[in-house]
Amino acid sequence: MLNKTYTSSLEALHDVKDGAVIMFGGFGLAGIPQNLIRALYEKGTKDITVISNNPGSRLGDNEYGLAILFKAGRVKKYIGSYPTATKSFKELYDAGKVGLELVPQGTLAERIRARGAGIGGFYVKTGAGTLLAKDKESRDIKGEQYILEQPLGADFAFVKAYKGDFYGNLVYRYTGANFNPLMAMAAAVTIAEVEELVEPGMLDPNTIHTPGIFVKRILKGERYDRWYE
Amino acid sequence: MLNKTYTSSLEALHDVKDGAVIMFGGFGLAGIPQNLIRALYEKGTKDITVISNNPGSRLGDNEYGLAILFKAGRVKKYIGSYPTATKSFKELYDAGKVGLELVPQGTLAERIRARGAGIGGFYVKTGAGTLLAKDKESRDIKGEQYILEQPLGADFAFVKAYKGDFYGNLVYRYTGANFNPLMAMAAAVTIAEVEELVEPGMLDPNTIHTPGIFVKRILKGERYDRWYE
């Protein structure tokens, strides 16, 4: 009689504590867990380490998504690939108020997957010989330089899918998958928000992108903003 | 005006030479490229290195799938995880007529994926300290023993999907995916056989399991045997 459903975003975050390391799915604003981000903001959790491809995203003069957490000074450290476009991150960074670990996007995805898949580390050519390989072990493989990358996990993963069922099975749409299925595998507790929450058996088992085994809690998102006309 | 379609299995194998290293998708008889296997048998290609989870599969008194290649003495070496159940392999092996590289199933999948994803090598706990780690580099990671595993590629991958389109996009069904999507990524030339071949646009882009970029040739399989009542 297992049921992983929660009735609100805030309730699903009941045990998220100050200092938590949290992964957030999404690329720009596509596939971000916008309801969980808003709930985390309302909850007031601070000293968070954020793992996400972008620290929020700008559209016109406004910034959305994770930017609200950065602006409110809730984030201690950011691990991701592309912070430049987010002004509120840049201000904190220039003022020395937030830490930054910059990771090439593909390596970020692979490090997260590695944690989820029980891989102890892996070698890639990406970044070899550059500033981003500074403190990394390197290795010659068939005449080419590779560097050793570490798995990357978190206390929580907040992910967003198009549809989900009570067991936590998830289906994504368009480019909304991005980091979500990888992060779902890599955290101690994965919380999924979905646009449509259905009973087990309503999703075709052949088209499920994230099997429910990776998801501990699931809820129907309260509100989905559309940012484009 | 790209079209990767071939009209027969035999035609799709036109450049497969003696001594080729070939990956075959499938687990037991589920998801095996049965038409490509038959065509390779007809073609008479020999000294093949076979990479596949099983070297064919037994049902009752008969053996199917790759077993026909082993029986005919076409295979030089087998790389896979579970040959025991295949009597025709066992006979050759006991007679010293075929090489064997035994790889734990999960490591086999991950090594193949690594080759497809440009990973130079990776560490796993699987097999550490056992006979299968004999010549492998080991490493202590956070107090646990890991071994270094190498990527595994091939000249050709023969894969089977339920549906595919002219661009090589593939959709699997039930447990028919298994190694197929991984092998599709890991060979110089991937040839896919499908039960239904459709025009681009007929498959939902959200449910494609293997994007066409990984597939060089595609054909509608001539005949699909059903082995169970």
Add this chain to the structure above:
Amino acid sequence: MIAGMNEKEMAQRAAAEIRDGDCVNLGIGMPTMVLDFIPSGKTVFFHTENGLLGMGGFAQKGETHPDLVDAGKQPITCIKGASFFPSDISFAMMRGGHIDLAIMGAYQVSEKGDLANWTAPGMLPSIGGAMDIVAGIKNIIVMMSHTTRDGRPKIVRELTYPATGYGCVSMIITNLCVMDVTDKGLLLKELANGVSARDVLSATESSLIIPDTLS
């Protein structure tokens, strides 16, 4: 020779270890019988290494599909809420520590919980997913006959067959008894009907911790 539990009783005993919501990998052979003993009211996701979470029972004639099989290559069914996935994700579930429990067969188990179940002298070796399972799943239950067909102990001081993994077994269910693998050694936990602690001792090579209630 003492019979003790039959295979169905052993499967039923193993099933009692499964909690509501557990994801459970079943090895080929005897462990697949566990499928039949899940108490109603419990939701259990049976994982098969070839890419399915939510295995149902074996398929009946007429409902089989050549692309829907379990790890033993038998045609099966799936439950509502099941999902299919490729081999890398299937083994990520194991290696990454996402599966709660595995139930598998064995040739030998040592008193430290070392496991041998993939090869023996003179045998064509086959590993399948066994090493991945023991490397990634914390809770491993071994289900096996207490001795070999010719009566030799399978629970031993040190493995004589090549190891699948070290210190990985947490519980042993045999036709004679149930044992926990503890830091101090093998703890005899339950005896099958009509079996005495003395019977178990004489069929076991390794030393055993026997609580007063069972001696």
Add this chain to the structure above:
Amino acid sequence: MIAGMNEKEMAQRAAAEIRDGDCVNLGIGMPTMVLDFIPSGKTVFFHTENGLLGMGGFAQKGETHPDLVDAGKQPITCIKGASFFPSDISFAMMRGGHIDLAIMGAYQVSEKGDLANWTAPGMLPSIGGAMDIVAGIKNIIVMMSHTTRDGRPKIVRELTYPATGYGCVSMIITNLCVMDVTDKGLLLKELANGVSARDVLSATESSLIIPDTLS
């Protein structure tokens, strides 16, 4: 200052390098303009790092979806035969050598084909997928203005900005010219209308190989 090609002409020139059936990664900014210049009759799969192969043009008002964007976070469309996938597969396509061609912007390119396009002194660094692209894609075309806004050369002997990758660029398309990166150095291949080899030389720090036909 000599104008040479405008951005559209540069995009058109880059598009001419694309063969039928190619899978092409487009960087953010100027390279996205290449989308508009594919000759009819060619099937080209544009790859965007966030998980789509088969990008169409930009989405018009009313056809946008918040979960369908390109690497520059702009709402886009997709073609028939497109596919969506997660980030690990998207970068497997690059790192694993499956993408035929990438077209990207640059701050600097050296005469050995070293590339700098992710950070500069005083700048908040951002890498995105640039290092993965140059590590995995064999054919990298750089599309950029020949000099900086204040007229300094961007084609240099040695990078002064931190490298994205080494020896990875195969062709440079600027407003002034087209160059191939060869084992012997930069080969001037084509000049924009109204631009002389001398103009290119004076706007370039590194040495150039200039064929007789262009000198």
